[in-house]
Amino acid sequence: MYPFVRMFKELFVSRNAAPLPLTGTHVSHHICWPWDIDMWMELNNGRTLTLFDLGRIPLAQRVGLIRVLRKNRWGLTMAGVSVRYRRRVKPFDRVEMHSRAVGWDDKFIYLDQTLWKNGECTTQALYRSAVTGKGGVIAPARVMEAMGLDDNSPPLPAWVQAWIDADAVRPWPPVMDESAVDTEEMRKAS
Template sequence: MNLYWRLLLVWLGARRKPRIRLGETIELGLTVLPNDLDLNGHMNNGRYLTIVDLALVEYMTRAGFVGPALRQRWRPMMTGSMIAFRRALKPLRRYTLRFAIDCWDERWAYVRFEFVHAGRVVAAGHGRGGIVGPQGVVGSAEMCRVLGADPVSPPVPAPLAAWIEADRLLRASHEAATPYPRQETA
């Protein structure tokens, strides 16, 4: 079972679930499959963010965004993420992924996600993303209009604000940095 099959199942399942509003939290019940594993026998750290994409598909489907996005040729795009791992997810373990869009600015939406097993958070993080169309990034005001949501964002939670600032500093340091000098080989 590959990720495209899982993506199809999530999308079809989301179409039968109740509508949600921007800011609400959804939960997906999932299982660690053999193709999710790394050499250490637990879910690969790179797989977590791929699984978060499944939650984004369910969220946007249940919020009523997929139809308008397809008509406008819009697509979601993640532009940054931060995740902290606390415990391993072993093969065939059932877990819950909690996902919500917490807040937004004029350009980006900020999401929160938690992987939960046996009542304990095993990994958690934030992501920043937006909607891209043929003319570039679609602003959050337009996203809110399409979703029938208040364009005024809820307050930015403190951990998210700290990550946003750390990300800004990291990007600024890369923009100001000079390229690494080339090493001569013998």
């Protein structure tokens, strides 16, 4: 289940936090609860991505994006992610999350999020985010204009640009593996 209570708590906690510049870093603190773990007794990889919402949405609030989304009836969606899991997070571990926008291009805003435990990074996620409206994706330049900001992105770090370039040559839709065995068909056949 989506952690709505935790999200409302994060929005409540950050409601009076100082506004951030668009590329400022929002820092939040979280606990790995028993319902966040998998059968190996560590923070589940999918749950990690959900927990990153707990940093991104308050970040959007602090930089003024939520206000602009509401005013224009726009939405916010994730259009891709690349994740590195490097250290285990176990039940009841306390983690510090850092969330920040690193820049944008003509379609997407790129976000860097990290989890830290005892000063050591456990996980890093690079997200491709899009603002959406009735007509589809809203160009970041238009979003920046609506926020009253300069529409020029800071230079994207080389590792972010490398991911963008690699993803541009990735086939879409993906090629289906014709040799894959459907377990449902196997069950019906037996």
